[in-house]
Amino acid sequence: MKDDEDNNTEDEKKKKLIKESRTEETNRADSSVRKLKRPLNDNILESQGIIIGKTLGKGSFAVVKCAYDVNRKTKVAVKIISKKEANYEYLNKFLPREMDTMRMCNHPNLISVYQLIETTSRHFIVMEFVQNGDLLELIKQHKHVEEAIAGRWFTQLYDGIAYLHDRNTAHRDIKCENLLLDQHFILKVSDFGFSKQVLKAKSGTVALSETYCGSYAYAAPELLKGIAYNVFLSDVWSMGVVLYTMVYGLLPFDDSDHKKLVKQVQSTVKFPSTPFVSSRCPKIILKMLAKHKVRVNLKKLAQDEWFKEQYERRESGPPPEFPSPIKQMTLDSFVAGSSKMQDTHLEAESCDL
CATH class of the missing domain: 3.30.200.20 (Phosphorylase Kinase; domain 1)
Structure with missing residues (x-):
């Protein structure tokens, strides 16, 4: 009887070990499946x-x-x-x-x-x-931006674009959606998908671009008409649209009809009576939203009285305080014409900047 009891005990131990082994194998298999399912x-x-x-x-x-x-x-x-x-x-x-x-x-x-x-x-x-979303969402939420704050952000936009231009690089897609605000409401230019390096000749002349990209509402007349354009001056035009949009809370031109838009951008821009802005602000906008032959470049823009006043003022005083706008990013901004391809690629699997 004792031998039978011992044998039964051994059998039970073996069954238990087999069961534990199978459970362990199942857990390992499940874990492997979970790992494979992870992106x-x-x-x-x-x-x-x-x-x-x-x-x-x-x-x-x-x-x-x-x-x-x-x-x-x-x-x-x-x-x-x-x-x-x-x-x-x-x-x-x-x-x-x-x-x-x-x-x-x-x-x-x-x-x-x-x-x-x-x-x-x-x-x-x-x-x-950048946690405070983009400038367009903030304008939609607050209707427009007070001139003093718009001046602060415009001079920050100027500094960012001037940095690029000093390195012979144009942004080519400056618009409110691509201007982001950090936790301290400092403006940061983003989205360099259409940026292009253009080397200047010794005479100072710039090679013209024939790639038509960006957003209609912010595009310079020469670009909308489909003619070769100076990429640096087209950036200045887009900056003018941004400033207008900030202080007035609406775009200066209607981009819903292309023919109508082309006609509008070749005429003098109109300014609404409200909200109120100082007389100097429309004057600097007009310098940027001008025909390319008389449009100011960034160096001349910095000599404008309104600009100098805003630049000096931004160094002092508290940063603006706004509630963070709710934002859903959109990435479908790629629109481009045909031109020569650039055969460039990343040289390494991972590269720290």
């Missing part, structure tokens, strides 16, 4: 110390996600670009230009880019997270 993006970014969070915005071939950078101990934004979904011209011409510009940028009024990562199927751009 490959997360694994790549986590290996760089970047923990992905919620989606901030989506486009046709890109998504922007909020993330936490363990190494820098700060919140960041990560733009993920699909090589399979993006078109050839964007991947081989505009994206390389954008990355070249981002590598060059080191200015408080330009979005900081921390890291570029490339895989066989995607590009990852790790950049500064």
Whole structure:
């Protein structure tokens, strides 16, 4: 009887061990399946110390996600670009230009880019997270921007664009949606997807561009008419549209009808009677929204009385305080004409800027 009891005990132990072993194998298998189901993006970014969070915005071939950078101990934004979904011209011409510009940028009024990562199927751009959204959303929420605050932000826009122009680079897509506000409401220029480096001749002349890109409402007349244009002067025009939009709370031109828009931009811009702005503000806007032959460049713009007054004033006084606008980012801004392709690519899998 005792031998039978011992045998039964041994059998029970064996069954228990087999059951535990199978349970362990099942758990390992389930764990492997869970790992396989995790997005490959997360694994790549986590290996760089970047923990992905919620989606901030989506486009046709890109998504922007909020993330936490363990190494820098700060919140960041990560733009993920699909090589399979993006078109050839964007991947081989505009994206390389954008990355070249981002590598060059080191200015408080330009979005900081921390890291570029490339895989066989995607590009990852790790950049500064700006929590107060874009200027357009703020204008929509508050109807317009008080002149003193508009002056502060316009001079910050000036500094950021002047930094690019001094390095022979034009932005080519300046608009309120691409002007972001950080936690201290400091304006930062973003989205360098249409940026282009243009070398000046010894005589000071600039090679004209024939790539027509950007947004109609902010585009200079020469660009809308489809003729070759000076990229630096077209940036100045767009800056004029931004300032007008800030102080008056509306765009200076109606972009719903292209023929009507072309006619409008060739006429003198009209200013509404309200809200009230000082007499000097429309004068500087007129200098920017002028025909390209008489339009001011950035150096002459800095000599304007309104500009000098605003530049001096911004150095003192408290920063503006606004409630953060609710924002959903949009990334479908790619519109471009045909021109020669630029054969540039990232040289490394991951590169810290």
